[in-house]
Amino acid sequence: MASKTLRAPFSLRLLTSGFIVFWLILAAFPFVWTLWGSFKVELDFFSIADWTNALTGYNTERTYGSPFTGVGYHGAWVQEEFWRAVINTGIVCLFVVCTSLTIGTLGGYALSRSAFRYTFWLLIIALIFRAMPPITLVSGYLLPFFEWNVWGILPTTIIVLVAINQPFTLWMLHSFFQNIPKELDESAKVDGCTQFQAFRWVIVPVMWPGVITTGLFSFLLAYNDFAVTSMLLSESNRTMVPEIAAFLGTTYTEGNVMFAVAAVVSATAPLFILVMFFQRQIVSGLTAGAVKG
Amino acid sequence: MKHRTFFWFFLPTGLAMLLFIAAPIVSVVLQSVFAPHEPVLITAQTCTPFSCTEETTIDQEATRALREAKPLGRFVGLDIYFNRGHLATAEVAEAWRTSDNLTAFFHELGDLPFYRAMAFTLTYTFTVTPLLIIIGMAIALAVNTLAQKLKGVVIFFSLLPMIVTPLVGSLIMFWMIDNRGVLGNFLSWLVSDPDLSVKASTGLMWISLIVYGIWHSAPFAFVVFYAGLQTLPEDQIEAAQIDGASRWQQVRYIVVPHLMPLVTFVALIQLMDNFRVFEPIVGFNAAAHATSLSWIIFNDLGGETRQLSAAAATSVMTIIGVAILLSPVLVRTWRDFKGKM
Structure with missing residues (x-):
């Protein structure tokens, strides 16, 4: 880069590095702190006497003979059966991502290949839908869902999350498909393929980078959702996030905050791994909309 | 792409959005102008040899029949929007009349749930x-x-x-x-x-x-x-x-x-x-200390008594708020589109 040929003055470099270190601490420290603290007893993690207790595990050692303890995790996973919530989250995320990508790919492809005016209006409507806060829709779901007796079960939540996901998926895939040259499927059609065959045999093999990126964001939406899952799932079908919220209601009174801390760490771990492996896709997905718009 | 082919490709995603985004919005708007039925009351007179007492009880049968006949409730127009839990027009007018200065007026406003939520939401956003x-x-x-x-x-x-x-x-x-x-x-x-x-x-x-x-x-x-x-x-x-x-x-x-x-x-x-x-x-x-419109909806929907109508009215107002914030985006997209034509 040109600006590198002129070396920045020492003071400026110091300021920049200082700022980055500050930001990194701000971004990462809360996670490290909570991970460390999740292996302590409550008196150490929340210590009014001496904050270094949380580092050394003074009370943990006195109670369990070692500065680390898995009691919080045992309480959350075994006693409170957090594993059920984990399985439910797994089911919900898997089905949401698969369904949402299947129908979103078809729709996004159609939008990118049709030159009629209504495609623009469909995209605008999708944009409006994308802006709707999911919680505002929930009050519209409850009455019919009670009426049809489908409230509280996983399939209902999956369908709702797929629908809420669609506007974003459509926009994302639409712009990815526009970058795939039209000549590819048009030449296939000249050779006698129907539109669907052209899609199946020519476009599908080259669309995976875009689909994977979109899938990541669908996954995040389903995984992170709180408004829909907490309102539409019955107690026995809860996914992780509403389950954690439910922990808070009971644990503050029972003095088992550490269960919630352990559950929070367990719920964050998969996201860490996700960012580690898919960092590039996430960054490209975030910027895809921006650089175009 | 032909209209027909487009239709079939777009059908699944279009249907999902129609049923689970567009229809709920309509349903929310409808719910916000209906309130739950009042229980049907019956007054029975029981007379003893010395006196007669009137007793009012809820007619469970009739109430259930009414609820089943009209599941949406009774039509109340925009009443819910203007009640104390929402725009609270009466209370605001009252506060305006009785407070001597603006500070006192805003203090009164801060006690009304909707304005309290708006104060935080807008401060937070901006x-x-x-x-x-x-x-x-x-x-x-x-x-x-x-x-x-x-x-x-x-x-x-x-x-x-x-x-x-x-x-x-x-x-x-x-x-x-x-x-x-x-x-x-x-x-x-x-x-x-x-x-x-x-x-x-x-x-x-x-x-x-x-x-x-x-x-x-x-x-x-x-x-x-x-x-x-x-x-x-x-x-x-x-x-x-x-x-x-x-x-x-x-x-x-x-x-x-x-x-x-x-x-x-x-x-x-x-x-x-x-x-x-x-x-x-x-x-x-x-x-x-701080609430937002979304939180009010969540609070109304949760708990023992699901206040669907109240939540629906707040939802509609939230949607209007989002629409106002969204309008510049739409104008921009529209201009981009015109530029491409």
Whole structure:
């Protein structure tokens, strides 16, 4: 880069590095702190006497003979059966991502290949839908869902999350498909393929980078959702996030905050791994909309 | 593509959106103009030889029959919108008449749930959005000067606050600022007040929520601006350097104008997202100090009595608020589209 040929003055470099270190601490420290603290007893993690207790595990050692303890995790996973919530989250995320990508790919492809005016209006409507806060829709779901007796079960939540996901998926895939040259499927059609065959045999093999990126964001939406899952799932079908919220209601009174801390760490771990492996896709997905718009 | 083929390709996704986004919006609007039925009362007279007493009881049968016949409830028009839980027009008029000055008037307004929520939502939206843009820009400029190897690591850690589940992220923060947590302890030590508690103070709670909001969204701004910095016009920078522009002048007159479209993009997206602030209020257990429209809906829907009509009315008002914030985006998209034609 040109600006590198002129070396920045020492003071400026110091300021920049200082700022980055500050930001990194701000971004990462809360996670490290909570991970460390999740292996302590409550008196150490929340210590009014001496904050270094949380580092050394003074009370943990006195109670369990070692500065680390898995009691919080045992309480959350075994006693409170957090594993059920984990399985439910797994089911919900898997089905949401698969369904949402299947129908979103078809729709996004159609939008990118049709030159009629209504495609623009469909995209605008999708944009409006994308802006709707999911919680505002929930009050519209409850009455019919009670009426049809489908409230509280996983399939209902999956369908709702797929629908809420669609506007974003459509926009994302639409712009990815526009970058795939039209000549590819048009030449296939000249050779006698129907539109669907052209899609199946020519476009599908080259669309995976875009689909994977979109899938990541669908996954995040389903995984992170709180408004829909907490309102539409019955107690026995809860996914992780509403389950954690439910922990808070009971644990503050029972003095088992550490269960919630352990559950929070367990719920964050998969996201860490996700960012580690898919960092590039996430960054490209975030910027895809921006650089175009 | 022919209309027919387009229709079949678009059908599944279109149907999903129609049934689970468009229809609920209609249903919400409908619910907001209907209130639940009043129970049907019957008055029975029971006479003893000495006196007669009138007794009023709920006719369960008739009530159930009425509810089944008209599940939506009774039509009340816009009454719900104007009642105390929402726009509270009567109470506002009353407060306007009785308060001597504006301060007293706003104090009265602060007791009404809708205006209390609006006060926080708007403060949050319009402080978090500019601050996260400035901080995101600063991080992007700083990271851009780093060596290639370091960039990946910094981006990895920067993404975490944004990717983490909002409820989980706010809980992690909340446990730290608890007066027994590490940040809470630190703050007490800083102002040397051992009894300082963020949970007990409205001002501190607002500040923590805003700090959380910035922490959560700054990475998005950072990533977008960082991508924009990779397309900087090299020749312009060089020309400016030859003309003797200082580093600050280069940033001020070349880099920032180059990123301006991205700043608008981030601002528009974030205004909409911050307006629906919700999870942090649950995570911080902050309802006593700060509420938002989304939180009111959540609160009405949850619990023993599901107040569907009240929630629906708040939902409609939230949708209107989002629509106002969305209109500049729509205008922009429309202009882009016209430009392409």
